[in-house]
Amino acid sequence: MEAYTSILLFLQVIAMLGTHVLFATLGGILCEKVGNLNLGLEGLMLLGASFSFYVALNYGNPWLALAIGCLASLAGSLIYAFLTISLRTNQVVTGLALTIFGTGVSSMLGKTMAGVSLPAQIAATFGARSLPVLSKIPLLGPVLFQQSPFVPAAIATAVLIYLFYTKTSLGLNTRIIGENPGAADASGINVTRYKYINVLAGGLLCGVGGVYLSCVYAGIWQNELTAGAGWIAVAMVIFSIWNPLRAIMGAYLFGAVRGIGFKFQGGIPFFGMKLMINAQILDMLPYITTILVLLFINLRKKKEYNPPASLGNSYFREDR
Amino acid sequence: MTADSYADNQAYVRMEGICKAFGVVQANQNVKLEVCQGEIHAILGENGSGKSTLMNMLTGIYTPDAGQIWVGGQNVHFASPQDAIDHGIGMVHQHFKLVDVLTVKENIIAGSSTSFILKSKNISREIRETCSRFGLDVGLDLDKKIYQLSVGEKQRVEIIKMLFRGAKVLILDEPTAVLTPQETTELFTILKRMRQQNCAIIIITHKLHEVMEISDRVTILRRGEYIATVNTASTNAQALTEMMVGRAINMDIQRRPARLSAEPVMEIKGLRALGQHGVESLKGIDFTIYGGEILGVAGIAGSGQKEICEIIAGLAKASSGSVIFQGEEILGLSPIDILRKGISMSFVPEDRLGMGLVAGMDIISNVMLRSFQKKKGLFLDRAFGKKKAEDIVERFEVSTPSVRHVLKKLSGGNIQKVLLGREVDLEPALLITAYPVRGLDIGASYHVYHVLNQQKEAGVAVLFIGEDLDVLLQICDRLMVIHDGQVMGILDPGKVTKEDVGLLMLGHKAEASATVDADHEEVPAV
Numbered sequence: 001m002e003a004y005t006s007i008l009l010f011l012q013v014i015a016m017l018g019t020h021v022l023f024a025t026l027g028g029i030l031c032e033k034v035g036n037l038n039l040g041l042e043g044l045m046l047l048g049a050s051f052s053f054y055v056a057l058n059y060g061n062p063w064l065a066l067a068i069g070c071l072a073s074l075a076g077s078l079i080y081a082f083l084t085i086s087l088r089t090n091q092v093v094t095g096l097a098l099t100i101f102g103t104g105v106s107s108m109l110g111k112t113m114a115g116v117s118l119p120a121q122i123a124a125t126f127g128a129r130s131l132p133v134l135s136k137i138p139l140l141g142p143v144l145f146q147q148s149p150f151v152p153a154a155i156a157t158a159v160l161i162y163l164f165y166t167k168t169s170l171g172l173n174t175r176i177i178g179e180n181p182g183a184a185d186a187s188g189i190n191v192t193r194y195k196y197i198n199v200l201a202g203g204l205l206c207g208v209g210g211v212y213l214s215c216v217y218a219g220i221w222q223n224e225l226t227a228g229a230g231w232i233a234v235a236m237v238i239f240s241i242w243n244p245l246r247a248i249m250g251a252y253l254f255g256a257v258r259g260i261g262f263k264f265q266g267g268i269p270f271f272g273m274k275l276m277i278n279a280q281i282l283d284m285l286p287y288i289t290t291i292l293v294l295l296f297i298n299l300r301k302k303k304e305y306n307p308p309a310s311l312g313n314s315y316f317r318e319d320r
Numbered sequence: 321m322t323a324d325s326y327a328d329n330q331a332y333v334r335m336e337g338i339c340k341a342f343g344v345v346q347a348n349q350n351v352k353l354e355v356c357q358g359e360i361h362a363i364l365g366e367n368g369s370g371k372s373t374l375m376n377m378l379t380g381i382y383t384p385d386a387g388q389i390w391v392g393g394q395n396v397h398f399a400s401p402q403d404a405i406d407h408g409i410g411m412v413h414q415h416f417k418l419v420d421v422l423t424v425k426e427n428i429i430a431g432s433s434t435s436f437i438l439k440s441k442n443i444s445r446e447i448r449e450t451c452s453r454f455g456l457d458v459g460l461d462l463d464k465k466i467y468q469l470s471v472g473e474k475q476r477v478e479i480i481k482m483l484f485r486g487a488k489v490l491i492l493d494e495p496t497a498v499l500t501p502q503e504t505t506e507l508f509t510i511l512k513r514m515r516q517q518n519c520a521i522i523i524i525t526h527k528l529h530e531v532m533e534i535s536d537r538v539t540i541l542r543r544g545e546y547i548a549t550v551n552t553a554s555t556n557a558q559a560l561t562e563m564m565v566g567r568a569i570n571m572d573i574q575r576r577p578a579r580l581s582a583e584p585v586m587e588i589k590g591l592r593a594l595g596q597h598g599v600e601s602l603k604g605i606d607f608t609i610y611g612g613e614i615l616g617v618a619g620i621a622g623s624g625q626k627e628i629c630e631i632i633a634g635l636a637k638a639s640s641g642s643v644i645f646q647g648e649e650i651l652g653l654s655p656i657d658i659l660r661k662g663i664s665m666s667f668v669p670e671d672r673l674g675m676g677l678v679a680g681m682d683i684i685s686n687v688m689l690r691s692f693q694k695k696k697g698l699f700l701d702r703a704f705g706k707k708k709a710e711d712i713v714e715r716f717e718v719s720t721p722s723v724r725h726v727l728k729k730l731s732g733g734n735i736q737k738v739l740l741g742r743e744v745d746l747e748p749a750l751l752i753t754a755y756p757v758r759g760l761d762i763g764a765s766y767h768v769y770h771v772l773n774q775q776k777e778a779g780v781a782v783l784f785i786g787e788d789l790d791v792l793l794q795i796c797d798r799l800m801v802i803h804d805g806q807v808m809g810i811l812d813p814g815k816v817t818k819e820d821v822g823l824l825m826l827g828h829k830a831e832a833s834a835t836v837d838a839d840h841e842e843v844p845a846v
Contacts, residue, residue: 169433176419176430183417186381187431187481188402303467304421318382 010259011143015151016217018255020045020226022154023209024233025240025247026161030202032237033165034195035178035310039095040080042230043102044203048073048210049225050106056118056215062125069211070204076102077203085195088314103224113221126150126216150212154251157205161244174198178308181315191315206230228287235290239297241305253293257286330393332357332520333378333409333489338387340373347373348384351546353539355489360511360521362535362552364528364564366761370544371524372414375491379411380404391489405432410482411491416474420467424460428481450484455513471621472503479510490514491522496530498621501789501822508534526564526762528557529790540564565762573769575813576777578797581611583647585750585781586632591641593627593805601627603805605641611749614772614782616796616813618789620825624805625785629752633665634658646749659690664748676739679728683720684709686727687742712741717767736760740771751775754785769795789818803827 024041031038038044052069056062080098083089128147135145144152165171174194176184181191214225232254239253240246261282267274331354340348348370355361365371376382378389380398389396391407398404418427429443444462451458458480460473469477475495482490492511496504511521511534525531531538532552540547540563547563562568587608595601602624609615619625630636632643634655643651650658665676677686688705709723716737720730727735740756753772757765772795776782786792792799793813801808801824808824823829 167438168436169429169438170436172422172426172429172433172438173431175422176426179419179421180417183419183427184431186379186401186411186413186417188400188405189431190400190402303465306421309420 008139008142010263011139012147013259013262014252014255015143015147016255017258018251018253019148019151019154020209020213020217021229021233021236021254022158022248022251023212024206024230025236025251026154026157026244027202027205027209028233028237029161029240029242029244029247030198030205032308032311033174033178033242034198035181035308035313035315036081036084036195036199037091037095037312038077038080038098038199038202039092039234040076040098040102040230041206041233042226042228043099044073044076044206045210045213045226045230045233046102046106046224047076048207049214050109050113050210050221052207052211053113053118053214053221054109056122057113057116057221060119060121062122062215065122065215066126066208066211069215070207073203073207073210074200077200077206080203081196081199084314085192085199088316091312091314099230106225107223110221110223114223115220118215118219122215123219126212148212148216150208150216153208154212155248158244158248165244175308178310181310181313185315185317195315206233209233232286232290235294238307239290239293241297242308250293253289254286257289261285331355331390332392333522334388334390335374335378336388336390338374338377338389339385340370340377340382341385347544348377349544351387351541351544353546354549355520355522357488357520358515358518359536360515360523360534362531362538363522363524363541364526364531364538364560365541366526366564368543368761369541369564371541372493373544374541375411375493375522375524378404378489379409379491402431405485405487408486408488409491410485410487410489412475412478412482412493412495414493414495414497416478418466418474418477421465423463423465424469424477425462427466427477428462428484430481432485447480447484451480454483454517456480456483456510470503471498472500472506475499475503475507476510483514487519489520489522491524493524494526495523496525496527498787500620500825501818502826504530528560531560532557542566561762573766573791573794574773575795575797576773578610578613578776579779580613581779581781583610584608585611585646587642587644588628588632589642589644591628591631591638591643593631593636593638595627600639601805602631602638602641605802605805605807607800607807607810609750609781609783611779611781612776613797614776614784614795616792616799617783617785617802618792618799618821618825619802621787623802623825625754625802627805629665629754629785632658632663632750632752659746662747662749663752664743664746664750665752677727677735680726682726683713683718683723683738686738687712687745690742690746708745712738712745716741716771736768737764740768744771744775748780750781750783752783752785755787756784757791758787765791789821793818793821801825 024045027044028038028041048069051072052065055068056065076098080094083094084091126148129149131145131152135141137145144155165175173184173189176187177189177191177194185191210226213229214221218225236247236250236254239250264277265279265282267276333353333355335351335353338348338351351370351374353374363371363374373382377384380401380403383399391409396403396407425440425443425447428447447462448458460476466474466477479490495507499507514521523535535552537549537551538555538560539549540560542564589606591602591605592600593602605624605628607615617625627636631638634653638651641651642649645661645663650661678689684702684705687709688700691705691708706723712718713720713723718734718737718741720734727738736756740753743751756768760768769791772782772784784796796813798810799813799821800810801821803825804827808827808829811821
């Protein structure tokens, strides 16, 4: 029984640690499925995280904080969308600039917030709570539904996006744009409109991830709070082979490795002794894992595992 | 419908005074076109004559700078492809607008489904109904992925897609460019059936015999300008060429008898190789090539042509077999060593600039890419390069402002001349050339054939990988047909028919008639 409790506890921690990465990964998938490589995920998360934290701290209203956090990352992705879709700038450079921009803005905004805790209303609304019925499901209940509502919301979003891509005509049109915008255009699909909507929606999800990270998970501001989670998400998009359901797996794998790091900070029990591992090495684990995962991903050769064929390209109808 | 009745008949599609410029290039200048229902209308013109531009305006991809378009008696202004689709205009592009990783069904309904939730069964039924309305057999598994289909099947998907959208006007851009003779026959059957259903069909082409075979009327364009519209029945191939090119052209490729070298230049035995996904791409290729002959290679795209070229040039690895060049094994040597031995390659992939040339550099640098190997010392000898480049420009009639002109600003034909010229200039013992006339106009194509013939007469062994069977049969001394990484036969072009070659290309060895069998092992008389 004790073992069960500790496994449960560990799974809960995984879900907590993976949720913001899951949101950002889903955001990345939305962008890349319409052919837009978005390296600004990190910046968008930081925009969402810092603006929501600022509002939560100063006004104490959780919903307002969520709204403003989302608006901030929407604004960030609107800049990216306008540049890459309408002005057809290089997506890599534009995405990088967005990350630098988001990091800078969040640092500036965060100067006054460092080390201050959030008012209690925030945790009361967004903190862990048992959802009726669902929380009674064995295993899944405690792991997912006795947590912050953001945790099940992330999974629900992943499932919804999956259903959107596979079961709806709009989802099909979306996938066609990422593969071959010329074909989509010739079929009468409005490429620009789809691209804008998906890139903005992707930015919004990054923002939600940022809000969760600062207002729910951390509860306290520190500079560059995301610690590269946006970059991990860029890698997880590849790991998930652009499949929202596999993104759940990827994000929680990240959570698990992170969790292992935390667990063994006090040393690993070894025949009655304690093996101490340098804390920095434990902190590195998620990033090393990501690199290893990417190495393995590259071994897959199936055609369906390739990125959307027009990823990274701008589309201009009259190109010759 | 008789020829004269077109004049009385109200045209279903009418374009008048169409102009379109791209920068300084005037792609269309005051062009007109009239197409009736129940008609197959060919648009004939060389590369760069503005055929595709004209059609892209009819399908809403480009907007004309000037001119009027009427469809079904209504004056229309297309702002997007959707507008054109709404007016029943559908186009099958030369480079298919299909998504490889999606299924046939998904590609067909792209952008046209009215229900939010996709209902797979209903869609399949609707597609089948559409096809049967036109008397077409779907002949395809609708759940197959596009990349699993042959080229002919992909084209059929495009046609079905257009019919599914209710196209009354079907435009096909160079539809037979990549088809085998059998697939072409099948396509023409489909088109004739659609003509019976009162569709207006426009085919863009530069192949004269196809124009003669299938079209009711022809509109000829030259350098962006309208030349004439004629009834096919009242014209002939020679007259059409003259209108298309603007002057008379001698369309005979003279095949002079081969004077073979005593020893083979290259012998390939049991060549095997692995392709991209670990599938065997070459399954035991054997052939011998002598100096002073042109050995043609025919096959559907992707049958192993690229692999053969790359292995001979040392760019790819073989898993087994041997390549003996002038009595010496060259398998495993580096590309530079192979080049030094006298093997030259002018390989023209789908995009000419993909292999062998650097688009952003000038002609001199591109010429020197190869010839600097022969010079010693640390520094480049630009003067030597310049002289070479000027030689090539003169000998091959490359039209360019100067040899310092950046390559990508030249026209396709001129780029190809530079490539071929550079390789020939190295005075190789073996010249490998793949698709050397792709995208060239007629005049330039015949120039290339002439160069190949000259090389042959100079005693060079020429390996010519081509697509146009008519040309291959005319120019080659022997024709090797490959299918799926295997040699199906090495034929005497004087003794086989195009249909037999087509069957071999498809891998139907048994069905090809008797003339084909014997020669596989035959070495031509010296």
